[in-house]
Amino acid sequence: MDLPTQDVCYFSEEDDHSQTEQPWGRFFPLGDSFVGLDLVKDEYTFGRGENCDVAFNNTGKRNQCFQAYSKVHFKLVRKDTSTGTHVFLEDKSSNGTFVNGEKVGKGNSQVLNNNDEIGLAMKKNKAFVFMDLNANEDMDLPRELTEKYTLTKVLGRGACGEVRLAFVKGSCEKFACKIISKKKFSVGGSSAVNMSSQVMTEVKILKAMKHPCIIGVEDVIDTPETLYIMLELVEGGELFDKVVSIDNYPELTAKLLFYQMACACKYLHDQGITHRDLKPENILLSSDADETLIKVTDFGLSKFIDAGSIMKTFCGTPTYLAPEILLTAGSGAYTMAIDCWSLGVILFIILSGYPPFSDDRTDMDLPKQIMGGHFSFPKQYWKDVSDDAQDLIKKLMTVDPKKRITLADALNHPWLKDEDVIARANKLMYPESDGMAPPNSMPSGKKRTLDGGDDGSNAKRKASSDTGSEPETP
Numbered sequence: 001m002d003l004p005t006q007d008v009c010y011f012s013e014e015d016d017h018s019q020t021e022q023p024w025g026r027f028f029p030l031g032d033s034f035v036g037l038d039l040v041k042d043e044y045t046f047g048r049g050e051n052c053d054v055a056f057n058n059t060g061k062r063n064q065c066f067q068a069y070s071k072v073h074f075k076l077v078r079k080d081t082s083t084g085t086h087v088f089l090e091d092k093s094s095n096g097t098f099v100n101g102e103k104v105g106k107g108n109s110q111v112l113n114n115n116d117e118i119g120l121a122m123k124k125n126k127a128f129v130f131m132d133l134n135a136n137e138d139m140d141l142p143r144e145l146t147e148k149y150t151l152t153k154v155l156g157r158g159a160c161g162e163v164r165l166a167f168v169k170g171s172c173e174k175f176a177c178k179i180i181s182k183k184k185f186s187v188g189g190s191s192a193v194n195m196s197s198q199v200m201t202e203v204k205i206l207k208a209m210k211h212p213c214i215i216g217v218e219d220v221i222d223t224p225e226t227l228y229i230m231l232e233l234v235e236g237g238e239l240f241d242k243v244v245s246i247d248n249y250p251e252l253t254a255k256l257l258f259y260q261m262a263c264a265c266k267y268l269h270d271q272g273i274t275h276r277d278l279k280p281e282n283i284l285l286s287s288d289a290d291e292t293l294i295k296v297t298d299f300g301l302s303k304f305i306d307a308g309s310i311m312k313t314f315c316g317t318p319t320y321l322a323p324e325i326l327l328t329a330g331s332g333a334y335t336m337a338i339d340c341w342s343l344g345v346i347l348f349i350i351l352s353g354y355p356p357f358s359d360d361r362t363d364m365d366l367p368k369q370i371m372g373g374h375f376s377f378p379k380q381y382w383k384d385v386s387d388d389a390q391d392l393i394k395k396l397m398t399v400d401p402k403k404r405i406t407l408a409d410a411l412n413h414p415w416l417k418d419e420d421v422i423a424r425a426n427k428l429m430y431p432e433s434d435g436m437a438p439p440n441s442m443p444s445g446k447k448r449t450l451d452g453g454d455d456g457s458n459a460k461r462k463a464s465s466d467t468g469s470e471p472e473t474p
Ligand code: ADP
Pocket: 155, 156, 157, 158, 159, 160, 161, 162, 163, 176, 178, 215, 231, 232, 233, 234, 235, 237, 238, 281, 282, 284, 297, 298
């Protein structure tokens, strides 16, 4: 690349004692009054002021915008956050710093991504292209999304695709963006288009779900190929990883977490929604603390994937799959009771640190163990766990779905009728009302039944937010 040699900026690196440090990014100059810069330090200020790390002056190649620069025009900050290391551009200027032609705005900041273009004072006055030297691959994202959000690293992957960390431009508010390829929904004889309108109907319903233990849907961006769902960000990772790292939870902590799962799933069931894919990978934790708010995620969409792939989504093994699904090889009609089974398996795992069914068993294969409900509580692992807890597991993991305990009854089971735990859970769920659960706000007559019957014909309307960008004020 032909870098202009005309020097109107100078670099802190010219002091030369930090030569050995590896740059984490690079600014490529765009206008010929700018020069390139390797980014080594964690903070840089750019502006007309002499004290800036990169001080623009107007002695070399003149720039007609020079007078419009602020003393500190923008600041670059590279910092560690709870979600990894990010580069933030903070706009300090009166006339604006532009990223890819969009004004950031004084006082706002946004995450800089690989290949972002920075302009000063005027959209057209392009100064630099930022190159992230640790960047991952490029993605093809729709304008509708990039206008509003910056997508960065992958937070997790699952059956539907990947989930990436997203920042709102301007405020740097964080979300998790679930990226769903619609091709995955064009199964079972329905066309992708028809399927995707059903998916949109579903997404709109998910958007209406409000429970502290259910992941919030903030925004939806729909394109012909892909659906982008902006979810409330949860920063404590998956219950799965936590259980693996700590082996198993003490009974009271397990109860606190399980109580929240039961409340969340009961709420879904009360709305007529079956989760269908409950497993520790889909239970997210708000923080690293053992006693933390949980968020159930990844619900409601799995029914659009055919039964065969639903069975595959269970990580290749049917660990959490209810026996009735295995019995009918995924072709039957199921009730909400399948969630209760899965919750039983999760409770078994968080109390003991191992799954109730295992491929290692030589006398019986896995499906047979599940369909027969062959699990036990060997003393060596279960001696410290109460009989009440074991009794609830047995009631949740009852093979006959008609005899299986419902969530309403599970919440009335002696193990969960623990005032102290309920009070602590309510404090986590409703901190603003000091642990007082609000009265059930869902009108009982408005139950939605989502399983079957919905042809999605009136789902044409996009559920995406129609917030446009505000008109620019001069
Ligand atoms: P899939 O349908 O593909 O399984 P999920 O919604 O379960 O998609 O997301 C896959 C993974 O992405 C999760 O297991 C989790 O690690 C991560 N993830 C999903 N949603 C969030 C979120 N809101 N905040 C943080 N991480 C998330």
